[in-house]
């Protein structure tokens with residue numbers, strides 16, 4: 001994905017509201033967002049994700065953690081999120097929880 005720009009403007013120090021998330025393009029593919037996440041190395045800023053990218057992110061983290069049930073859990077989560085195909089968004093993005 002070339003020419004992609006990360007969101008500019010306010011620093012997203014606070015979580016998006018339910019209405020606000022729907023108006024925010026996905027940080028990865030610019031589709032309308034449904035979810036948000038934050039990572040420590042990104043300054044714990046809240047970042048918006050569409051459903052497909054959220055599933056891809058969850059799948060990637062499960063694989064990264066070497067969860068033996070990653071495929072089953074990913075399939076169940078994809079069904080829960082109602083995403084038919086997330087392969088196109090299966091890139092390398094790390095999600096790290098904010099527990100300290």
Ligand SMILES: [Zn+2]
Nearest residue numbers: 026029050053
């Ligand atoms: Zn996306």
